[in-house]
Amino acid sequence: MTETAARTPDELPNTATSADDTDSPATAQRIDLLQWHLDRYDRLRVSTSGRASVVLSASAILSAGNAVVLAQLLGGSVADRLAPWLLVLFTALTMVSAGLVVLSLLRAASVLVTPQSSRTMLGDDDVLPAALVFNGTDTVRRLNSFAEFQAALARQGTPEILQAAQVELWIGIQQHRQRYVRLRAAVRLLRYAAVAFLVILAIAMIGNLFLQF
Numbered sequence: 001m002t003e004t005a006a007r008t009p010d011e012l013p014n015t016a017t018s019a020d021d022t023d024s025p026a027t028a029q030r031i032d033l034l035q036w037h038l039d040r041y042d043r044l045r046v047s048t049s050g051r052a053s054v055v056l057s058a059s060a061i062l063s064a065g066n067a068v069v070l071a072q073l074l075g076g077s078v079a080d081r082l083a084p085w086l087l088v089l090f091t092a093l094t095m096v097s098a099g100l101v102v103l104s105l106l107r108a109a110s111v112l113v114t115p116q117s118s119r120t121m122l123g124d125d126d127v128l129p130a131a132l133v134f135n136g137t138d139t140v141r142r143l144n145s146f147a148e149f150q151a152a153l154a155r156q157g158t159p160e161i162l163q164a165a166q167v168e169l170w171i172g173i174q175q176h177r178q179r180y181v182r183l184r185a186a187v188r189l190l191r192y193a194a195v196a197f198l199v200i201l202a203i204a205m206i207g208n209l210f211l212q213f
Contacts, residue, residue, distance in 0.1 A: 027158060034165040041172040048179050052111035055186045059105045062193050066098045069200060086203075093200045100193035107186035111179045119171075121178065131167035132156070 069090070114121060117137055119128065130138045132152050143149045156164070 027162070030162060031158075031165070034162070034169060037169050038165065038172065041169070041176055044176050045172070045179070048176065048183055049112055052108045052179075052183055052186065055104060055108040055183070055190055058190055059101050059108065059193075062097065062101045062190070062197055063105075065197055066094055066101065069094050069204075070098075090200065090203065093196055093203075097193045097196035097200065100189050100196060104186045104189035104193060107182050107189060111183050111186065114175070114179075128167050128170070129163060131164040131171075134164040134168040135171065 119137070130142055132139050132142065133149075133156065139149070143152055
């Protein structure tokens, strides 16, 4: 104990460098953790795209139903038997349902493919460093040949890999959040369209009963 207490600061072990050692177990754990998060958000992206596809399919079914109703109202014999105010009501409700379906389609389509690059949408184009190899857009934009790609890959050390993974994870988190918000909006609009379509069918059934008696 006395020998340790008598050491000068220069003789004490240097623990600061071990914390920054790129080959330390802590760094390996950080890389594994980043990989886990990247895999997780990749699975979430696939799941969100799958849900958007379901919304697109449901919207297509509602679109077909609205098209049938409009065809009956505009060109069928049903329009001749309806009162003018009832015909206007049917047409207005059908157009509202069709408009909601179109909005839902647009929202769901934006979940599948973003209209702009991630950096442009996030507003971080000049702030985030390039994530070569990890981010496809950065790689294609900055590297013009396979030789440049090989050289960039060879230059990547552990600090560069950590930074690129962090950038890609940040972009993935922001992308998933924006896509999920659009998906929720698409589902909400689809619900409104379905309710409007059910109201149309209910009024049509009630009106048909009154016309028969």
